[in-house]
Amino acid sequence: MLVLGIESSCDETGVALVDASGSGVPRLLSHALHSQISMHQAYGGVVPELASRDHIRRVLPLTQEVLSGSGRVLSDVDVVAYTQGPGLAGALLVGAGVAVALGAALDRPTLGVHHLEGHLLSPFLSVDPPQFPFVALLVSGGHTQLMRVDAVGSYELLGETIDDAAGEAFDKSAKLLDLPYPGGPHLAELALRGDAQAYRLPRPLLHSGQPDFSFAGLKTAVLTQIRRLQQANADGLLCEQQRCDVAASTQAAIVEVLVKKSLLALQDTGLKRLVVAGGVGANKQLRAQLDAACARRKVRVHYPELHLCTDNGAMIALAAAMRLQAGLAQPTLQGSFAVRPRWDLAAA
Ligand code: ATP
Numbered sequence: 001m002l003v004l005g006i007e008s009s010c011d012e013t014g015v016a017l018v019d020a021s022g023s024g025v026p027r028l029l030s031h032a033l034h035s036q037i038s039m040h041q042a043y044g045g046v047v048p049e050l051a052s053r054d055h056i057r058r059v060l061p062l063t064q065e066v067l068s069g070s071g072r073v074l075s076d077v078d079v080v081a082y083t084q085g086p087g088l089a090g091a092l093l094v095g096a097g098v099a100v101a102l103g104a105a106l107d108r109p110t111l112g113v114h115h116l117e118g119h120l121l122s123p124f125l126s127v128d129p130p131q132f133p134f135v136a137l138l139v140s141g142g143h144t145q146l147m148r149v150d151a152v153g154s155y156e157l158l159g160e161t162i163d164d165a166a167g168e169a170f171d172k173s174a175k176l177l178d179l180p181y182p183g184g185p186h187l188a189e190l191a192l193r194g195d196a197q198a199y200r201l202p203r204p205l206l207h208s209g210q211p212d213f214s215f216a217g218l219k220t221a222v223l224t225q226i227r228r229l230q231q232a233n234a235d236g237l238l239c240e241q242q243r244c245d246v247a248a249s250t251q252a253a254i255v256e257v258l259v260k261k262s263l264l265a266l267q268d269t270g271l272k273r274l275v276v277a278g279g280v281g282a283n284k285q286l287r288a289q290l291d292a293a294c295a296r297r298k299v300r301v302h303y304p305e306l307h308l309c310t311d312n313g314a315m316i317a318l319a320a321a322m323r324l325q326a327g328l329a330q331p332t333l334q335g336s337f338a339v340r341p342r343w344d345l346a347a348a
């Protein structure tokens with residue numbers, strides 16, 4: 001069974017083909033991605049209308065690239081999967097519209113996939129795939145959640161952020177340091193040359209005893225710290241070392257909370273396996289600290305391949321294939337479709 005996956009929920013157009021013959025983990029045959037980051041950078045964030053228009057331009061050429069990359073043709077595709085939500089409504093409609101049109105033209109069924117299920121299952125495409133059950137730390141641009149995952153489709157929310165996501169905290173703090181959008185990776189880069197102990201920033205809810213998060217206050221604390229330094233400097237600007245120190249201190253605050261809450265969720269569930277997914281899962285400091293803390297507790301940690309941490313089509317094709325293998329999904333042969341810009345994974 002060949003599943004074509006199309007991702008278009010935000011600012012990346014991703015297309016991929018996976019082979020889900022048999023009952024093993026589906027195999028990624030080929031994938032192609034176009035990031036719109038440079039287009040949105042001038043605006044400091046994603047412009048929804050521009051995102052939709054660009055998805056329209058990219059999705060078919062990327063599909064061609066994936067087919068030629070895997071030596072297949074469109075009629076070899078058995079199921080066309082697409083991200084149904086959550087995400088930007090207009091952007092989602094492009095992927096859904098194209099997927100349903102392809103399905104109709106090829107007389108093949110289509111399947112809408114939950115974007116976060118894609119992130120969550122993406123470590124199954126790595127060389128060392130996890131086994132169920134596990135605790136999942138989902139850390140992306142729009143979500144920060146801890147879940148108990150017993151099987152494909154069995155997702156119990158243990159806790160989540162009450163305000164900003166971890167990726168958002170990275171991006172908003174990075175913006176205060178005049179770093180380009182999305183700032184997470186740039187902030188991490190600056191932090192390499194900084195002292196993480198230089199400034200004491202808040203770790204909200206660290207001791208709440210619950211696997212919940214709050215990051216909205218962090219950007220205010222970062223702003224206050226930056227203002228303080230600016231006022232103390234004769235030129236009103238931060239010197240390079242201070243910028244690196246602010247970046248390192250910010251990263252340390254976010255990472256400490258993510259690690260502590262992951263350990264709490266592992267302890268509460270008694271599980272010995274942690275899966276990290278989403279864009280912030282690419283953060284090296286987070287990986288190093290989770291690896292160290294989990295090694296001490298004999299917990300195995302699994303990550304997606306670095307290039308599959310942020311949005312991509314491979315995770316969408318994979319999630320669809322795993323749902324189909326598990327008998328959980330009914331792909332539909334139909335001409336209509338609906339997107340779900342807001343959609344709870346636990347309800348998917
Ligand atoms: P969602 O999946 O919740 O809808 P999204 O798709 O925008 O949101 P992802 O693509 O999973 O999110 O991840 C993007 C986020 O990951 C951005 O906030 C980005 O700054 C962050 N990010 C990527 N790489 C790193 C890194 N190395 N360190 C910190 N943050 C990072």
Ligand code: MG
Binds near residue numbers: 010011012141310311
């Ligand atoms: Mg993105």
Ligand code: FE
Binds near residue numbers: 119140310
């Ligand atoms: Fe995402």
